[in-house]
Amino acid sequence: MVEIDGMKLVQTRAILNYIAEKYNLYGNDIKQRALIDMYSEGAWDLGEMIWMMPWKCTDPKEREKETTMIIEKATDRYFPVFEKVLKDHGQDFLVGNQLSRADIQLLETILATEELKADVLSKFPVLTAFKARISNIPNIKKFLQPGSQRRPPPDAETVAEGFRIFD
Numbered sequence: 001m002v003e004i005d006g007m008k009l010v011q012t013r014a015i016l017n018y019i020a021e022k023y024n025l026y027g028n029d030i031k032q033r034a035l036i037d038m039y040s041e042g043a044w045d046l047g048e049m050i051w052m053m054p055w056k057c058t059d060p061k062e063r064e065k066e067t068t069m070i071i072e073k074a075t076d077r078y079f080p081v082f083e084k085v086l087k088d089h090g091q092d093f094l095v096g097n098q099l100s101r102a103d104i105q106l107l108e109t110i111l112a113t114e115e116l117k118a119d120v121l122s123k124f125p126v127l128t129a130f131k132a133r134i135s136n137i138p139n140i141k142k143f144l145q146p147g148s149q150r151r152p153p154p155d156a157e158t159v160a161e162g163f164r165i166f167d
Helices: 012-022 030-056 060-089 101-116 125-135 138-144 156-166
Strands: 002-004 007-009
Touching (some): 002 012, 007 012, 012 101, 101 138
16 A cells, blocks of 8 residues: 555555656556557567566476576566567657656566576567666666566575464
């Protein structure tokens, strides 16, 4: 839950959309918003596989197999699409040549994927440049500094510990 502007908002995507609209990260028209939604959901689909893994895979062998599958999907399906979008329109951002929620969602998904495999972007020079560019936006750069609120996803041991309270 997020309390903002006198409201209590729940549901992640509703919160993200509200914040994106409030801070001009949601495009200039309905067509840009549709593209932002489409790219955000694509990044979310990949990210969700990563973020759910600690709860799905507590066995190390199972986790290794799941990690391999996620990396394959990232490099064969998701990242090639984002690479092509950025390359084809030649702009710094995914939509409208201005920072949007989609850019932030994609950056977060890239960072989460790199936590599984550090060199996952090695075959994607345009995405590598995109990551560097977005990561160096002052507020984002500050957020990504060590000690910030951003934390990597929990590992299987942390998740298992959390469930022990129910034993």
